Amino acid sequence: MGILSIILLLWWLTIGKERGYFSKLKTIFDFKPLLLMIFFFAFSYLSLFWTENFENAKIALNYYKYYWIMVPVLFTSLTKKEAIIGLYIFILSIGGYSLFSILIYLNIWHINQNATANPRGILSYSIVTSYMAIGFISSLFISYYNKSTVIKIVFSTTAFLCFVGIFINNGRAGQLSFFITLGILFIVYRKYSFKPNILISIILVFTASFYLLNYFNKIDRFKNGLYELQNLEKNNFNGSWGERAYMWHAGAYIIKENPILGTGVGDNIDEFIDYTKTHPSEATWLRSFHNQHLDTLTRYGIVGYLLFLSSILLLLYYLKNLKLFFGLGIVFFSTTFFSSLADILLLMKPYNNVFMLIFLLLSIIVYKSRNTKATN
Template identity: 30%
Template sequence: MSAEKKHQYFFMLGHVVLLLGLLCSKAMISIGSVFIIGSAVWQIVLNPGLIASPPKPIVGFLMLFFIPFLSFFWSENMHDWLEVVLNKVMLPALAWSYWLAPKLDKREYFWLSVTNIGLVLAGTVYSIGHYLFSADYVNESYLRAKTLKVMYLNDHLHFSLWIIITLGLMLYDWQVLISYWRKYSKFVFGAIALWFMLFLHVLGAKTGLILLYAGLFYLFFQKGIGKISSFYKIMILPLTLGLLFLSYIFIPTFKNRLHYTLYDFNQYAQGSFINGLTDGARVLSWKAGAEIAHTHPILGVGFGDLHDVFDDWHETHSAHLETYNWLQPSNEWLMYWCGSGWLGMILLSIGLWWIYRYSGMKDDRVFAYLFLAQVLMMWYEVNLSNQMGITLFVFSWGWLQLGNRAKLFESDNIGESMPRIG
């Protein structure tokens, strides 16, 4: 086996382990990341000049990491600072590693794409299986801020994001996917995509549903998406409302989630913050973040001290709530402002723009949608402050880079080099 092929398999192993980790284990995410970064180190050892000039999009990822790292100089809690830095260093490290990943042929790319789809499918089947065995309990629990059980720390928010990313990547990889089982592939992968959409309604996570419908509207009105008549473009709104109405009638979890969300809204709209109300806790975290940011506008409090400072704020202003309601600000800009002042918030904005601008794919519809969807999510969630969010952000960006580099869609006969069944 050639050194190049060994390098490819080393990277692919790391990628698969990372995907398995997204389904069930933080440790496996870390192990997979080490393998992927190791493959990049392998590349740099063979070509030392690569380290001298990082590619332009990686500069954006470095901006997202640099200011939390710099807050070492005004953070007092070094343990928490190190934990933050070890999370955020994966932004430039993983992104650079995907950029340096070995070029995959279409067959290898296909199987990695199917692996991702299969793991997400397994996660949805696990959740539905749990639901079928305790449907009445689960339906009732949706009125109490609970959701369908999902794998990996029961993180329904990021699991729904992973489904959205997978749907986007299925669209991006469509020509590759349908070139394998020529007779059945469109049906199989189309059915899987519809299953994912149905599951998002059963799960009832607001993030998944908002991003799903935003994506459908965005792609529907893009130029070049088929020959869509004006009549169908006019009908998309009533059709969407009709689908939501049918979901309300026939999917109990969706119905109960809607009622819970309205109840939650009525509480925090009146200034009432109650234990266990997720949106109320999020709004309270914005209030805390705004007050702390305005108190320390120039340098912030240091990323190492965020936990202590917010605990102190909640002890003063929300002592009537259980501590699991005491959140740091569920907004990435507020988080950077509190941790590193105006400079941090500005560098976050520039860094995200830089990644989008210089990734070489800003005109690609799927890339634009997946990137902007995750940026939108950062306004009400701290995706760049936890392992799952960081991994999904870099994975979606890196996978599109791999596909773009392989130039997968230049040939109409894209399946010629791939094995066939039947």
Template identity: 25%
Template sequence: MNKIIEQLLSLSLLTMPVLVLTVHHGAGISAIIILLLSLWVLSIKYPVNISLSNKEKVLIFSLVLFPIIIIFDVILRELQLRYLDYYLRFILVIPIYFALKESKLDLRPLFIGILLGSIGAGLFSLYQFSLYQSYYININNERISGFLNAVSFGNISLLLAVMSLAGLFLVKEMKFKKIGIVVCLLAFFMGLIGSIIAGSRGGWLAIPFFIILFLIYTPIKNRYKLAGLVISVIIMLGPYYSNAYVEQRVNTGYTNAKDYLTAAESVDQSRVAQTSAGARLEMWKAAWLIFKENPIFGVGSGDYSQELITKMDAGEIERMPAYTHAHNELLHILAITGVVGFLGYLIFYAGITYYFFSTLLESHNAKEKYLSFIGILLVVGFFIFGLTSYSFAHHTMVLFFSIMVVSLAGMIGSIERDLKTA
């Protein structure tokens, strides 16, 4: 019976990458399945060994600290229950980590799920794009987004793409190596297609960092890394020069930002602030002004929007829609929770990164290296995404990140437990 439950738990890890972009409420469905199976496993294995290594303590502390800061912010000041709901999930997924750590798991479902999720993202975006073409919908006005917003769809698609490419860590473990390499590359390109069609420019800022990580840590010969660097540059520049939509998205963003920064005389500042890039820059300015007035504890999540309106009325920033966040995680956290929350935010990312990075450097096991590397890709990706959006203000992004972190870490813990008892 225990073996069957563990097999079901392994299979459930396939659901998050597969369903997140291709099924309505897919992330929520997956999270419920994984959590329920994890609680079942914990009930069967009770009492569970909760002794933790140093890196595990850092991981759990990181997952708990920042949400606690947000909880105090929400409870002690004007309630903004949305934030409480989202950030509590980083604590609620911790049982999944312990269930996975205590189980004998199969890596294949998660590996296959990432490949299928990336391929599905590409196919889904192509399907939606073909519908737009059929109904003469202008993709510049109505971007590809699946069941999410275009930014979230594009960012997760990009992450699934690079996670698929990380399958190269497991080449030596594959029975059919050439087929495995081809499938990993196919999934990588399909995920890229999903990101490109969605047109989420902010996510593309992470690509150079992904390339650096692959060049340093991918277990292939240097001449292949050099070839990979050349191919990566082509991949980065190719869509810009060969695809009018990508070129238009990049050029528009650059022009809007340039106009905003040089708008003193030649361009109407209020008009530029209404553009996508201009509005973001104006929101960043507003968040920074709010932080400077409330540097220690911030203005509070419940008062942010009202403070934004106050600054518009005072003429400190240009008029624009009263967004509920600053479209920049770092600045938004500074604005609503001050330096206290910002330190918690940095510890959150640093602690998770430490767990995966220390595993990558210390382990000689291919499966551990694979899991830790895609964990680093996940953390780096979300941190970079947060520079131009507020990922944790979106239900799907929170679930995808939190479930993937504890899934990857839990599987690493399971492998380490098996290696110690072998």
């Protein structure tokens, strides 16, 4: 990512004046969703003024460093058509990764410690499963809205690969976000959802999903998680879901103490460590909230969290008249939102950069659709 960013920046600086990219920089400030997102990142740097642990702050802010190149270079140089192609390529790449994961599951491709029980490839299974959920539903949207037979076949194949990939991997948060996102889409498109062919398709997807969960022995993992939640006091917040529940308790306490501006970008884990001293449990060894929402709220408070969330909601609002891309936006941000309840996805590579890339591509598409003077 570092090498690519340097190449892009040098390319942009070299031809930017000739092609008018520099003059287009002001358009970034005309597009409110992107402006709000920039305000959020600026606020995260501003929070250095009320944080004490600069080492932790440096680590957290390091995940945003390429955004300052991605935003001006991509937003000023890409056309609407190129942004659409970029989205399609991203979805196809998930299909490719799904095939990679399936080959590991079938014991055809061998890599590191991967096995049929956890064929995650080179990424964390929490990221992989979320990718697969995004890839499956997005591929269905692209197949549905595209008239090209070739594209329909390609993305239908991608959807099939991603669908299998969702359930052979171990990301329970990604699997749950998949079902929740389907439910949200059912509500958003409710006037179409009860049409016989669509309703039958939805029923088939849910039936096949639960069948595959059982077939790939993933249901037991959910049962274990529920057992941990039901026995929090008995187990003293032990286990994966128990530890996450402990972080909810700790996070709520820290937010209550610093509700408006948060602890600052570097101090939330220090505050958590202080909390563990008076609230002993099996989970005190943790040094991550395993929850993007808690992490953001504890670092930046309500102000920072609302800046971040409002940028996404406003982008979706702007997309509402672009049927395909509105659907793709809901799929990506909904899956990310709910998967982030169990993992700090935006502080995990490569999801942090992918998130900003998709936000930018959708921003370019809607901005250049709204602006008739822009080159499409």
